[in-house]
Amino acid sequence: MQVYLVGGAVRDQLLGRPIKDKDFVVVGATVADMLAAGFQQVGADFPVFLHPVSREEYALARTERKQGLGYQGFSVHASPDVTLREDLQRRDLTVNAMAIEVKSLTDDTPITGKVVDYYGGLQDIKSKTLRHVSSAFSEDPLRVLRTARFYGRYYDLGFGIADETLLLMRQLVRSGELAHLSSERIWQESSRAMMQVSPQVYWQQLFEIGALTEYFTPLHQVWSHAQYGQIREIVQTALYFAGQMQLNLSQRWALLMASLNTDSFALKPTDSNSDNIESDNTASNDTASNNIATAVKGINEIGNSAKVPKAQTQFATLFVQQAQKLSIIDQLRAAEKIDLIQACSAHKAPDKLSQLLVTSHVLKLAIQHRQMMLALGSFHAIGMDDIDQSLKGPAIGEALRQRRIEHLQAQPVL
Numbered sequence: 001m002q003v004y005l006v007g008g009a010v011r012d013q014l015l016g017r018p019i020k021d022k023d024f025v026v027v028g029a030t031v032a033d034m035l036a037a038g039f040q041q042v043g044a045d046f047p048v049f050l051h052p053v054s055r056e057e058y059a060l061a062r063t064e065r066k067q068g069l070g071y072q073g074f075s076v077h078a079s080p081d082v083t084l085r086e087d088l089q090r091r092d093l094t095v096n097a098m099a100i101e102v103k104s105l106t107d108d109t110p111i112t113g114k115v116v117d118y119y120g121g122l123q124d125i126k127s128k129t130l131r132h133v134s135s136a137f138s139e140d141p142l143r144v145l146r147t148a149r150f151y152g153r154y155y156d157l158g159f160g161i162a163d164e165t166l167l168l169m170r171q172l173v174r175s176g177e178l179a180h181l182s183s184e185r186i187w188q189e190s191s192r193a194m195m196q197v198s199p200q201v202y203w204q205q206l207f208e209i210g211a212l213t214e215y216f217t218p219l220h221q222v223w224s225h226a227q228y229g230q231i232r233e234i235v236q237t238a239l240y241f242a243g244q245m246q247l248n249l250s251q252r253w254a255l256l257m258a259s260l261n262t263d264s265f266a267l268k269p270t271d272s273n274s275d276n277i278e279s280d281n282t283a284s285n286d287t288a289s290n291n292i293a294t295a296v297k298g299i300n301e302i303g304n305s306a307k308v309p310k311a312q313t314q315f316a317t318l319f320v321q322q323a324q325k326l327s328i329i330d331q332l333r334a335a336e337k338i339d340l341i342q343a344c345s346a347h348k349a350p351d352k353l354s355q356l357l358v359t360s361h362v363l364k365l366a367i368q369h370r371q372m373m374l375a376l377g378s379f380h381a382i383g384m385d386d387i388d389q390s391l392k393g394p395a396i397g398e399a400l401r402q403r404r405i406e407h408l409q410a411q412p413v414l
Helices: 008-015 031-036 084-089 121-127 135-139 142-157 163-175 183-194 199-208 217-224 226-244 249-260 282-305 310-327 334-344 350-381 394-409
Strands: 002-006 023-027 040-042 048-050 057-060 062-066 074-078 098-104 107-117
Touching: 002 008, 002 084, 002 107, 008 098, 008 121, 023 084, 031 040, 031 057, 062 084, 084 098, 107 121, 135 163, 142 163, 142 183, 142 199, 183 199, 183 249, 199 217, 199 226, 217 226, 217 249, 217 282, 226 249, 226 350, 249 282, 249 310, 249 350, 282 310, 310 334, 310 350, 334 350, 350 394
Parallel strands: 023 057
Antiparallel strands: 002 023, 002 098, 040 048, 048 057, 062 074, 098 107
């Protein structure tokens, strides 16, 4: 019997990242051997056991063969004759297909610390590449989401997805296999990806390969609309800020769902400080109400198709409904502030109002960031070749400034 530490623990140890969970593979053992050692068997699909003290997972070495649709359409073969090489070959990415031998079932001290690497994981760690282990990658549609999640997890380290792996991901999407994933697994992967340092990477990657169409259709429709391309960029930036500022899951989900209400991005001046002037006419109010209703419908549609928990759906709905007021909180009349308190139930849960305000601030910050990036682009777009060559002295600087202003004014705005 040989016991190996495998998967994420080995990967994160090599990357110098904290190890959250340890998984082990046992080669040359039977179910009876594990039970006799005091392990508790869990899972009906294949033999996985919980350590009697640490409760860490130990699995018998196994192979898999595709027999049906989706990530559950596999037959599993686990027996003492399955080798470590065969077990690791069924894994998704090379960086997840490495192992370190430990002393025994009861002692997880490494024997030598040497990494067993049959499939190039060490080289891909060095080159910061997420690459599939084998063509079997295409048999499991869940690997599309997992790879995108790992991309977001290690994006800050400079990791990228290998071109050939991206090709397989696109092929899986086109095959329609994603439709056979359970909604629960969709949310499990998506919520974990949302809590990474760079949550925007997961959603951008899924959008680029067309993987949002199945469970996140309203989001895909907005992001792929030519008129709303800027919204996608702003939301990506907002999610990046959310990761840096460690916002909670509900706040991050609300920022993503804000994509569905284009009014959330229109920071229009308001005259609401004046009791005698209406900030919007009836027609624009009706349009805003219709946009909010459409957005809420989309949030609920995604909530149902991807099994989003009620807490996240309700918070996102409330944020979208109140986004405009939250963005101009300092301009609201006293009556409007009282109404906002009522609408948010802040009199019962003041923390919710605080979270909504922070979420609004992050979205506004992302909008401002895009505005200044456009200004920076205009600044760099205009050079000496774009002004009158006969100008001298201070006139040169003034001409450059004026041309840059004109260039910026010609850029599309929300």
